[in-house]
Amino acid sequence: MADPKWLDDEEMRAWQAFLATSALLDRRLDQQLRDEVGLSHLQYEILVQLAAAEGNAMRMTELAASLLNSKSGLTYQISQLEKSGLVHRAPCTIDVRGVYAALTDEGRKLLERAAPGHVALVRELLIDVLTREQLTAIADGLGEASRRMLPKDGIAEPVR
Template identity: 50%
Template structure:
């Protein structure tokens, strides 16, 4: 039966469950990263995305794309990471307007130290509760949603690269 707004009871229940799961997972990740690494989830994502790039560096515009954040939001996070000595910025040698963000040695160290706990949490709350068949279904559904939302294959590839 539809709720009067075009969703069946099952669709509405699934939507609300999805929102609750996403909120609770994000809270768990945020708290774990704050407690264990002194990082926010967006800051960890910046470090992780830089670690996947050649030489640990990316143009800020590319980084914003793979970190799925706005340029202003990214700029704020990179500024905080720069103050902590985990990231540095420099002008792009091939484009006067471009800025390169790069992991520092301290940034590499912070990521290596924090990644195992982060991966354990992802495994505990996201992977392990599901059977292999359930996880395969979730993976397929996530790919379909990503495609519908217009995530490019380049962005999806970057999102899937390690670390978690």
């Protein structure tokens, strides 16, 4: 086996900055959402995906793929959101194995309450501290990395 191509100083600086920023940002966003509306960051993203979907509903498999989450992990989160009255499940009429998750009116109202504070914190912690050029570089670079990690069909492998 050949020796690995080690990261040079600038590559290591970029990698460490990415890891730290990603972890800190997710932690801060998660805490803000829990404090303000009682949702985790992942639960908020589930509600966002459902709100953007046609009919405010998605098949569970599609929702898991869009969130880059496992089906079992998503099932747990949907159960929690369902207990809170924020989503409900419905059987798929064209595939007996399929299940839809759908946003309830209560879920939409909570999302509308949560969104302004969430967006303000995203701006404060990330968007407004970067120049337009830095934002473009991040979007282009991380977008390309994501595209290369996703399979050709665009559906992510389940997280194990």
